[in-house]
Amino acid sequence: xxxxxxxxxxxxxxxxxxxxxxxxxxxxxxxxxxxxxxxxxxxxxxxxxxxxxxxxxxxxxxxxxxxxxxxxxxxxxxxxxxxxxxxxx
Numbered sequence: 821x822x823x824x825x826x827x828x829x830x831x832x833x834x835x836x837x838x839x840x841x842x843x844x845x846x847x848x849x850x851x852x853x854x855x856x857x858x859x860x861x862x863x864x865x866x867x868x869x870x871x872x873x874x875x876x877x878x879x880x881x882x883x884x885x886x887x888x889x890x891x892x893x894x895x896x897x898x899x900x901x902x903x904x905x906x907x908x909x
Contacts (some may be wrong), residue, residue, distance in 0.1 A: 822840075823851060832857045835865075 823829075827845075830853050835842050843888040846853045855863040866874075890896065897905070 823854060827851075829855050830865075832862065843867075885902055 827849070828851055830842055832855055835855055842853055842855075842865055846865050847869075848868070852870075853865040854861050855865060865898050
């Protein structure tokens with residue numbers, strides 16, 4: 821998901837005038853909208869669906885990194901031991 825600066829930069833005054841248009845744009849394009857004030861970025865508007873998807877992807881990647889770190893540190897269990905542990909849950 822990359823920002824198209826020609827379409828996804830919106831001054832705060834435009835948000836105040838027509839907030840529905842900004843939200844609709846973020847939802848339809850699946851890209852975040854960067855809100856600006858005096859030419860500087862101040863906030864981002866993103867659809868809830870896209871936000872939740874991005875959070876799930878970040879959580880998954882964190883879990884993968886943690887798993888790889890466990891493997892490198894020798895913190896692993898056999899498949900049988902994992903089955904026994906999970907059966908007790």
